[in-house]
Amino acid sequence: MKTIFVVLAILALACGVVFANTDFGVTIDTSTFLSSGVVDTTYYSQYKGALWGELFQETSKGGSLDLTAQGSYRYTADRPYIFDLDLLRFKGLFAAALGEGTAIELTAGRFEFNDTTRLILDQTLDGIRVNFQFSNFQIRLAGSYSGFILNPSSNVRISADDIAETNDNSVFFGPKRLIAQVFLGSYGFGLEGLAQFDMRGSGAAEIINTQYLGIVGVPRLTPGLYLDYNLTASYGQDTVAAKTTSILSALAGFGFRLYSEQLADSRAHLKVTYASGFTPVVLLLNNLSVDNFRAISQPTIGLAFSPPLANLLYVDFGYSFRPFANNTSAILSNIQPMVGARAYFRDPVPFFLTGTAASIQVTDLNPGSNALYLGTEISAGVAARPFSDLGLSVSGAVFVPSTGPSAAFTTSRGLGYVLKIDISAAI
Amino acid sequence: MSFKEVRVAKRVMFMMFVLAMTGVSFVAAQSNEVLDAVLGQAALSYSNAAYLVGTASGHFADTVTPEDAVPQLEQAGLGIPGRKATDPVTLGEFSYMLTRAFGMHGGIMYAILPGPRYATRGLAYLDIISGPAKPGMSLSGERALRILEQIIHRREATR
Numbered sequence: 355m356k357t358i359f360v361v362l363a364i365l366a367l368a369c370g371v372v373f374a375n376t377d378f379g380v381t382i383d384t385s386t387f388l389s390s391g392v393v394d395t396t397y398y399s400q401y402k403g404a405l406w407g408e409l410f411q412e413t414s415k416g417g418s419l420d421l422t423a424q425g426s427y428r429y430t431a432d433r434p435y436i437f438d439l440d441l442l443r444f445k446g447l448f449a450a451a452l453g454e455g456t457a458i459e460l461t462a463g464r465f466e467f468n469d470t471t472r473l474i475l476d477q478t479l480d481g482i483r484v485n486f487q488f489s490n491f492q493i494r495l496a497g498s499y500s501g502f503i504l505n506p507s508s509n510v511r512i513s514a515d516d517i518a519e520t521n522d523n524s525v526f527f528g529p530k531r532l533i534a535q536v537f538l539g540s541y542g543f544g545l546e547g548l549a550q551f552d553m554r555g556s557g558a559a560e561i562i563n564t565q566y567l568g569i570v571g572v573p574r575l576t577p578g579l580y581l582d583y584n585l586t587a588s589y590g591q592d593t594v595a596a597k598t599t600s601i602l603s604a605l606a607g608f609g610f611r612l613y614s615e616q617l618a619d620s621r622a623h624l625k626v627t628y629a630s631g632f633t634p635v636v637l638l639l640n641n642l643s644v645d646n647f648r649a650i651s652q653p654t655i656g657l658a659f660s661p662p663l664a665n666l667l668y669v670d671f672g673y674s675f676r677p678f679a680n681n682t683s684a685i686l687s688n689i690q691p692m693v694g695a696r697a698y699f700r701d702p703v704p705f706f707l708t709g710t711a712a713s714i715q716v717t718d719l720n721p722g723s724n725a726l727y728l729g730t731e732i733s734a735g736v737a738a739r740p741f742s743d744l745g746l747s748v749s750g751a752v753f754v755p756s757t758g759p760s761a762a763f764t765t766s767r768g769l770g771y772v773l774k775i776d777i778s779a780a781i
Numbered sequence: 782m783s784f785k786e787v788r789v790a791k792r793v794m795f796m797m798f799v800l801a802m803t804g805v806s807f808v809a810a811q812s813n814e815v816l817d818a819v820l821g822q823a824a825l826s827y828s829n830a831a832y833l834v835g836t837a838s839g840h841f842a843d844t845v846t847p848e849d850a851v852p853q854l855e856q857a858g859l860g861i862p863g864r865k866a867t868d869p870v871t872l873g874e875f876s877y878m879l880t881r882a883f884g885m886h887g888g889i890m891y892a893i894l895p896g897p898r899y900a901t902r903g904l905a906y907l908d909i910i911s912g913p914a915k916p917g918m919s920l921s922g923e924r925a926l927r928i929l930e931q932i933i934h935r936r937e938a939t940r
Binding site: 408743779781 | 886887888889890891898899902903905906907913915916917918919938
């Protein structure tokens with residue numbers, strides 16, 4: 355016990371010497387989710403209070419050292435109390451470490467890891483990331499582990515075991531994965547690689563390792579107009595009952611983003627995203643399968659309809675603006691209405707090659723249908739941050755499914771409505 | 782153009798911009814001298830902070846010296862009582878002086894507990910302070926002018 359106090363005292367003293375600035379605060383976030391009809395979503399109501407603290411020190415040439423921790427209490431209807439460590443991050447920015455105009459950013463601890471698209475990986479994990487920044491180029495290396503993240507906080511769902519544990523309250527920690535990342539490039543063009551290794555061991559019903567290699571970028575075409583593209587090929591090994599199948603899959607996206615400060619701070623995007631589905635063309639041939647795309651963490655695509663990112667082709671449009679952008683009132687100038695629409699299809703490749711559309715994990719799918727069009731979601735909302743310490747957002751969506759005897763959904767599936775109200779406050 | 786020349790040119794351009802935005806005449810040689818001194822300060826002094834805040838917000842004329850700016854700003858209730866003129870001010874203290882002098886919104890918590898902490902958060906939220914924004918951080922003269930430039934620029938844009 356005495357040793358612990360001595361260690362803590364030394365640590366506190368070291369922090370006081372190294373870090374000159376301390377800050378702390380409390381944040382309260384509430385997210386109320388209401389739905390009616392049939393919805394496929396990962397959203398749910400939750401109420402969270404968090405306490406954070408930060409130690410910060412500027413260093414030479416614009417560098418800095420930053421140690422931040424955040425712990426939280428979260429309430430959901432399924433789990434009345436979740437105490438979690440959201441963030442425990444050391445970040446060191448070493449300016450001009452490799453010469454003028456360069457920097458090395460070292461981040462270690464528990465923090466958010468993501469790929470450039472945020473479609474393959476977007477999850478809080480424990481690990482380390484090093485970013486070598488040059489004037490128009492960066493190299494990013496990261497390694498992380500998912501096995502110490504609480505199960506309700508983990509969105510790593512790749513294998514059948516992972517999915518089976520999603521709502522299992524007897525499982526304390528989320529799926530165990532080692533994840534490696536590398537990125538080389540710039541905003542306009544980057545080469546990105548990811549790999550995840552299943553650490554469940556021989557007791558698991560299914561072991562899946564996956565590797566990803568792709569290109570990604572958001573180059574500027576004209577002032578305010580950007581191209582948005584990504585193309586990723588994935589290779590993996592799926593082991594069930596000592597039999598390993600190699601799996602091939604793909605993720606691609608192509609679209610545009612528009613920003614216009616003159617047009618009431620307008621922001622618009624239009625993007626087509628494709629995630630491959632199971633295509634039994636070469637199944638069992640050399641144990642190779644063109645399969646569902648497997649993201650490391652499942653992204654949330656829509657509000658009322660958000661299927662897993664696999665066997666999917668969707669067109670996403672969104673527009674937001676600030677009608678009072680130049681108003682002197684900070685309250686009015688930050689009001690941001692937004693509208694959006696997403697049209698969903700199944701991957702057409704399996705249907706064109708085999709005559710049969712691949713299955714997709716959604717409610718009320720018509721098993722006898724080969725229809726590709728799934729339906730369209732229309733959404734609208736308003737976000738506002740009237741003060742620095744208060745944010746509000748109200749958004750609603752309706753999913754109009756394609757139903758009928760030969761349509762993708764059975765006639766029992768009606769419209770699905772959702773309303774989501776988010777309030778965040780900082781003290 | 783050498784690196785040193787670029788720095789000098791940037792400083793002059795920056796000073797010209799700030800002076801133009803504040804509407805201060807170039808004949809005011811004192812302003813030039815003060816701004817040059819401000820740009821050279823690695824840690825902005827209280828007297829120079831008081832001069833910048835007071836003149837830019839129109840609480841007193843630019844003919845006032847930085848030393849005289851301190852009591853004048855404190856008389857207006859916008860200073861930091863008990864602070865010596867030569868003492869450095871932190872980012873939080875400068876933010877607090879600006880928030881009061883320009884009558885800016887500092888957020889709900891600022892209304893309840895006005896002070897450097899919430900003033901800094903308020904200005905950071907408005908993107909008036911860019912980069913790390915911790916109330917206890919030291920503040921260079923150059924960064925102080927950048928912050929002031931942002932406030933004046935926004936005021937002009939919404940007029």
